[in-house]
Every structure is written in structure tokens, then in C-alpha cells.
Amino acid sequence: MKTAAANAGTYSDYLKDGKDFIDDAALKAALSAPAPSAVRVREILARSLEVSEALPPEDAAALLAVTAPDLLEEIYQAARDVKRKVYDNRVVTFAPLYASNFCVNNCLYCGFRTGNEGAVRRKLSMAEIRSEAEALAGRIGHKRIVFVTGEHPATGAEYIAEAMKTIYSVKAPTRRGFGQIRRVNVNAAPMSVEDLKILKAAGIGTYQVFQETYDRALYAKLHPGDTPKADYRWRLHVMHRAFAAGIDDVAIGALFGLNPDWKFEVLGLVAHARELEARFGIGPHTISFPRLESADGTSLPAESLNNVSDAHFKKLVAVLRLSVPYAGIIVTARERPEIIREVIGMCTQRDASTRIGIGAYSERYGGQEAERQQFMLGDTRSLDEVIGELADLGHITSFCTSGYRCGRTGDHIMKLLKSGHESRFCKLNAVLTFREWLDDFASDATKVKGEVLIKKEIAEIRARTAHFPPDTVKMLEAYYARIGGGERDLCF
Numbered sequence: 001m002k003t004a005a006a007n008a009g010t011y012s013d014y015l016k017d018g019k020d021f022i023d024d025a026a027l028k029a030a031l032s033a034p035a036p037s038a039v040r041v042r043e044i045l046a047r048s049l050e051v052s053e054a055l056p057p058e059d060a061a062a063l064l065a066v067t068a069p070d071l072l073e074e075i076y077q078a079a080r081d082v083k084r085k086v087y088d089n090r091v092v093t094f095a096p097l098y099a100s101n102f103c104v105n106n107c108l109y110c111g112f113r114t115g116n117e118g119a120v121r122r123k124l125s126m127a128e129i130r131s132e133a134e135a136l137a138g139r140i141g142h143k144r145i146v147f148v149t150g151e152h153p154a155t156g157a158e159y160i161a162e163a164m165k166t167i168y169s170v171k172a173p174t175r176r177g178f179g180q181i182r183r184v185n186v187n188a189a190p191m192s193v194e195d196l197k198i199l200k201a202a203g204i205g206t207y208q209v210f211q212e213t214y215d216r217a218l219y220a221k222l223h224p225g226d227t228p229k230a231d232y233r234w235r236l237h238v239m240h241r242a243f244a245a246g247i248d249d250v251a252i253g254a255l256f257g258l259n260p261d262w263k264f265e266v267l268g269l270v271a272h273a274r275e276l277e278a279r280f281g282i283g284p285h286t287i288s289f290p291r292l293e294s295a296d297g298t299s300l301p302a303e304s305l306n307n308v309s310d311a312h313f314k315k316l317v318a319v320l321r322l323s324v325p326y327a328g329i330i331v332t333a334r335e336r337p338e339i340i341r342e343v344i345g346m347c348t349q350r351d352a353s354t355r356i357g358i359g360a361y362s363e364r365y366g367g368q369e370a371e372r373q374q375f376m377l378g379d380t381r382s383l384d385e386v387i388g389e390l391a392d393l394g395h396i397t398s399f400c401t402s403g404y405r406c407g408r409t410g411d412h413i414m415k416l417l418k419s420g421h422e423s424r425f426c427k428l429n430a431v432l433t434f435r436e437w438l439d440d441f442a443s444d445a446t447k448v449k450g451e452v453l454i455k456k457e458i459a460e461i462r463a464r465t466a467h468f469p470p471d472t473v474k475m476l477e478a479y480y481a482r483i484g485g486g487e488r489d490l491c492f
């Protein structure tokens, strides 16, 4: 572990007059501004719908200040419209793979913390990781995972890279074809440029690190002791190091519920997105906003729960959606199904069939109580149930992972997202990967719903001749037929 002084050398170039990009006073001033007029709100919504760069924090603060029910409805509708415009009606699903709960940090809100002496510590071996990947790819039907570890020398970059290679090598037989994890995203410690290069070489999808809270005084209180995580700025600049390492697909997030002033965290995320855009020309690929949940070995969550009400949660999702219009927006299974239904039209990704125990997908040990380590889940439904419900709501589940494999990342994908072109590739790949999933994993009931949806999607593609020329439609039909014959992983 490096000292804070040594870490400072890695981000000093990014400071301006000794200050980082979180301007506490400016963000707080924006939040104390009076509620905006309806005219101003509509002007902000119109700008968001242009899908250019992230909005200034002042605009996000203005949207957060709206309380009039009619105007709030306009905000929600605009958030759904932006989602449609950029990502169409697709929802990408994934599962987290918890590989280790060893951690050198002592975050007061987390069950993995060193202070939790009752925690049973475990780190998966490569053979166990393979079993997890086989269960996820062969039995459940996931194609995309987030590989999660605590921060510990035993689970550093080398371990994660080896795990990624193991996961990518799995080819699990399914009903009609075979299943594979085609994209491994990583949620782990903020690393050095050297370590991030190791992950890049191993084929990382998205590198995900959440700041937890952008409020530095609260951050210091929640991360006590001389631990790596205690260094706010080392964490704050991790994505700068990711870009330096050649990783241009990055994800940011905050843990809502830690800060009673939850609006500050929204502005922190927006400021973070703008910093990455301004500095590297590429904003975050996704933004996450998990709400604090109870966990074993902490006392904090129980005190802090409900800091962010359901109504406020819906508002923050909408404002993030509108403020960073090109970004993927992730709602997680921490939330209850009824809340997810409320916000899914503004979101692009969710997890499903989620298990948070170490080794839980292959071993099926215990229920959630046995897994109650980092937090509790609100939605424990299976992927099949979730996909069925998404189909009922008119969303097609996409298992597409072709973007980064075809070089559509970073600057390239930003341009496609902002111009609305990415949704064309996505629509075609959503149809193809959904076809695979229906053939390989769907229950009878979900298959019926899925067939209706997929026919509607194909009809729409055929009708939108300006977007999908005849050659493209022909290719789609050929791929579709080949997938029906058992071929897999055909994409645009």
C-alpha cells in the first residue's frame, strides 16, 4: 500500500490550484438556488434530449429542486424519451460474480470490512471461478458479468486477470447451443496504471469503481484508519489512471443513503462525468446509484436506511438519466421489484438471478441469510422471471457484448451514442442474442412472451428502411436462421 503522499504524485497534474474537480462550494451553491421556473426546466429537458455532453451541475440541481407533480411527470417522461432515443427499448442484463470478501479496508457500511470479525473470509480458486462461470453461462444464461472483489493483496490485478481468462475460456453446453461469458466487467479496488494495464491486456470490459460519497468530510468519517480507501483523491482519480492505462470504458457510481444530502451525490456524479469528458473526451459508460442496504457486521446501514425515499430515488434516477444523456444507467437487484418497475424505462441495465455469496451460483448454499455479507437484495427473482416481466413492459432483453469486441468503446461509442447510431447496432444484436437466450434457457411461459416481442422487433427493423438497409435486414435474417440451427455469437 502506497502512502497518501506517494499517491498524490499520481494525480497532482489533474489538480488546479491544489484543488480537484469536486468543487464543494459550487455544488452546494447550486443546490441552494431557488426552484426553477417551468420554462427553465423545459429548456433543460430540451437540451438533454439533444444528447450532447453532460449537463452542468447547476442544471441537474435545478431539476432536483422541482417538486410540482406535473413538472416532475414531464421530467420522468423526458428521462424515458432520452433512454429511448439513445438506447431504444433494450435492457441489458448481467450478474455480479463475488469472488472474494477479503478486504484491507474498514468501510463502516460494508460487511467485508476488516472490523467485521464475524465474517467468514473466502477467496475463490480458479477452479471455483470456472464453476461459477459454468453455472452463470450454462445454467442461468448470462453472457455478461461484473467480477467483484474486496481490496486485498491476494486479489490484486494478477488474480483478477487470471480469473478473467478462466471465465472467458468457459464454453458450457445449453439446450440448443452453448453458453459463454462474453464480457467481464470488473468492480474492484482503485488500481495503479501498471495494474490497470494488466486488466486491459486480459480483456476487461468496463472498469467500475464507485466513489461511494463525494462529500470529503463524510468520506473521511466512513473510511477510518490508515487504509488505501481512506485516500479520497486516490479513488477520485482512478478513472484518470484507467485512461492512462488504455482503458476507455469506465463506470462511476455513488452509494446513496450514506449522505443525508443525497442531492450532493447526484451533482458529484455529474461533475465526475463532466471532468472525464473534458479531460479525455469520453464520459462514463455507465453510472450506478445503489441504495444502502443492511449488511452483517455493520451498524451504520440500520441508522442510515431510508435516507433516500423511493420517491427521491425515482427523482435521482431521472435526473442522472437526463444529466448524462449518453451514459448507461444501471439499476440493481438491491431494489425491490416494484421500484425497478418504476424506473426501468429510464435505465439501460439491471442484474438478475443475482447471488452475492462467494461461490453461490455453483454451490447454491443457504438462502440469502447465508449470503448476507455485503448487503441484502430486494429482488431475488430469476433471470427468466425478470425477462418475462421486461417483455410484458415492452423491453427487449439484450445479451449483446459485441460493442467492445468490435472496437465500439471509448471515443467511438461516445460518438455513436450521441448521434443515436449505437441503438441501430444494439437493436440488431438484441434480437440475435435474445433469440439465443429464448432457445437455450427460456421457460415455456417466457418463451411465449419473447416470441411475440421478437416478431414485433423484426417487423420494426424491416419497416425502418432508412435505418436498416435491405442488405442489413438480409444479414439479420441469415444470422437469425443460423442461430435457430444452434450457431452462437453471431453479431453486428
Ligand code: SF4
Pocket (backbone or CB within 6 Å): 103, 104, 105, 106, 107, 110, 111, 112, 113, 114, 149, 150, 151, 229
Ligand atoms: S466497500 Fe469495498 S473496500 Fe470497503 S470494506 Fe467493503 S469491499 Fe472493502
